[in-house]
Amino acid sequence: MTDPRRATSGAHPSSTGQVLAEVDWLDAHFEACRPEYEAMLRSVGIESGWRVLDAACGSGSFLPLVAELVGPTGEVAALDLAPENVAVVGERLVEWALACSAEARVGSLTALPYPDRHFDAVWCANVLQYFTAEETRHVLAELCRVVRPGGVVAVKDVDVQLVRIAPADPFLVSHLCDVSIRGPAATAQSVGSLRGRELRRWLEQAGLEAVWQRSTLIERWAPLRPVERRFWSEWLTYLAGLAEARGVLLSDLETWRALRDPTAPDYLLDHPEFYGCEGQVVAVGRVPSGPAQAVGESEQG
Numbered sequence: 152m153t154d155p156r157r158a159t160s161g162a163h164p165s166s167t168g169q170v171l172a173e174v175d176w177l178d179a180h181f182e183a184c185r186p187e188y189e190a191m192l193r194s195v196g197i198e199s200g201w202r203v204l205d206a207a208c209g210s211g212s213f214l215p216l217v218a219e220l221v222g223p224t225g226e227v228a229a230l231d232l233a234p235e236n237v238a239v240v241g242e243r244l245v246e247w248a249l250a251c252s253a254e255a256r257v258g259s260l261t262a263l264p265y266p267d268r269h270f271d272a273v274w275c276a277n278v279l280q281y282f283t284a285e286e287t288r289h290v291l292a293e294l295c296r297v298v299r300p301g302g303v304v305a306v307k308d309v310d311v312q313l314v315r316i317a318p319a320d321p322f323l324v325s326h327l328c329d330v331s332i333r334g335p336a337a338t339a340q341s342v343g344s345l346r347g348r349e350l351r352r353w354l355e356q357a358g359l360e361a362v363w364q365r366s367t368l369i370e371r372w373a374p375l376r377p378v379e380r381r382f383w384s385e386w387l388t389y390l391a392g393l394a395e396a397r398g399v400l401l402s403d404l405e406t407w408r409a410l411r412d413p414t415a416p417d418y419l420l421d422h423p424e425f426y427g428c429e430g431q432v433v434a435v436g437r438v439p440s441g442p443a444q445a446v447g448e449s450e451q452g
């Protein structure tokens with residue numbers, strides 16, 4: 152049985168109320184996935200000397216690599232909706248003393264506080280999942296607006312159906328996705344957590360050119376490193392809470408409840424054959440250089 156004193160929601164909300172948006176959680180997720188996450192950022196084509204925006208920067212984990220890619224003649228800007236996240240990023244920028252100029256500010260992707268064509272590239276990781284379809288269209292138009300013609304818009308997001316755990320019923324996560332996305336309890340975020348697979352189409356519809364997309368499976372096997380165990384434990388606790396709230400099959404519920412108790416003797420993450428996998432998707436496009444402007448063109452700036 153789950154000890155209710157041990158079971159947490161695993162929701163990690165920021166002050167804006169958005170789940171999985173709080174600094175400690177974001178740090179753990181990044182560290183557990185660092186090699187794959189950094190490879191994804193390296194793949195998008197950021198060049199030396201560029202001015203780059205990390206849009207929805209969270210705890211700022213990607214910033215040192217962005218700074219490395221743009222080099223000392225480049226510039227990095229970081230923006231996030233949650234003031235406490237921006238405060239942490241501000242402290243980290245002082246501590247890191249990056250080689251290029253860097254600043255962090257509070258703001259929303261829905262109304263970016265930058266002029267048109269201000270950046271050479273934007274990197275926007277793990278945030279489109281929070282938005283409705285209409286908001287996503289609007290945010291992509293904003294990202295396009297602040298990037299110069301020929302510059303890069305790069306987005307990264309999850310496809311929750313690529314989450315796989317073993318040893319367990321192979322359809323455990325699929326059943327949860329089904330009730331979360333098609334059931335009456337569906338939310339913008341549960342629908343958005345499948346948006347990863349469509350990112351390429353979203354960028355094409357935003358008017359970007361030369362669009363490509365690549366999916367990465369982030370696979371971990373027992374024995375897990377402590378940060379991987381922490382990430383997977385909290386992630387599964389969160390999913391187990393959703394399973395409870397959204398009414399999965401009773402047979403699945405027993406499994407999910409067991410996943411909420413990291414102290415249980417038969418806890419899955421301590422199984423010698425534990426396997427955990429999540430799937431992340433990067434899509435990249437270029438703002439058109441010709442007279443036909445991207446959808447993001449506006450009177451701002």
Ligand SMILES: C[S@@+](CC[C@H](N)C(=O)[O-])C[C@H]1O[C@@H](n2cnc3c(N)ncnc32)[C@H](O)[C@@H]1O
Nearest residue numbers: 172207208209231232233258259260276277278
């Ligand atoms: C899951 S975190 C991802 C953070 C970071 N990009 C990363 O990958 O580690 C989502 C972040 O988006 C921020 N966010 C959510 N809605 C936003 C908005 N409308 N404008 C700017 N930031 C937003 C949250 O505050 C949170 O820091």
